[in-house]
Amino acid sequence: MEIVATIPAKSPQESRAMKFLAVYTLGPVLCLAFQDLGSKYGGMDWLTYDYVAWPLMIAPVLMLILFFRNRELIRNTRMGSNFSQTIKIVAAMYLFWNIIGAIGYSFLAVIPVLCCLTILVADWQIKKQART
Numbered sequence: 001m002e003i004v005a006t007i008p009a010k011s012p013q014e015s016r017a018m019k020f021l022a023v024y025t026l027g028p029v030l031c032l033a034f035q036d037l038g039s040k041y042g043g044m045d046w047l048t049y050d051y052v053a054w055p056l057m058i059a060p061v062l063m064l065i066l067f068f069r070n071r072e073l074i075r076n077t078r079m080g081s082n083f084s085q086t087i088k089i090v091a092a093m094y095l096f097w098n099i100i101g102a103i104g105y106s107f108l109a110v111i112p113v114l115c116c117l118t119i120l121v122a123d124w125q126i127k128k129q130a131r132t
Contacts, residue, residue, distance in 0.1 A: 014080040017070045021083070024062050025090050028055035053105050060094045060112035060119075063087065067119050074123055075130045084123060091119040 032052045067087060073080025095116035102109035 010082065011073075011079045013070065014073050014083050017066060017073060017080070017083050018086065020066050021063065021087060021090060024059045024066070028052065028059050031055045049105070053101055053109075056094070056097055056101060057106075057109050057112045060091065060098065060115040063091065063094070064115040064119055067122065071126060074126045077130075084127070088120060088123055091116040095120070 035049070035051045067074075070080070070083060073083045077084070095113060098109045098112040098116065102113055
């Protein structure tokens with residue numbers, strides 16, 4: 001018998017949103033692991049840093065779309081308080097990596113930086129409006 005320590009979703013909508021958020025979060029991380037292991041140990045020279053940079057830049061844009069499609073989860077804390085906290089943590093993580101990417105890789109990474117900042121500020125604004 002296996003015991004899994006998870007926080008149950010408060011609604012089916014939150015469960016679906018959290019699954020999408022998990023994919024958007026883990027996809028670039030798995031690309032990074034595959035690129036690192038493949039280029040170091042597998043002799044795959046075609047795995048460049050572009051293989052990692054683009055998923056890191058695309059994920060925040062997809063998260064912003066997910067955020068705006070699930071605004072009700074943030075407005076109504078009984079439905080989705082876990083989603084609000086999780087998307088803020090992931091957005092802050094991607095904000096850090098995309099700032100580094102904007103400085104060292106491409107100025108195109110400014111777009112995901114703005115997406116992450118939008119998620120963080122809009123979450124705060126939606127919660128503030130819901131309280132009043």
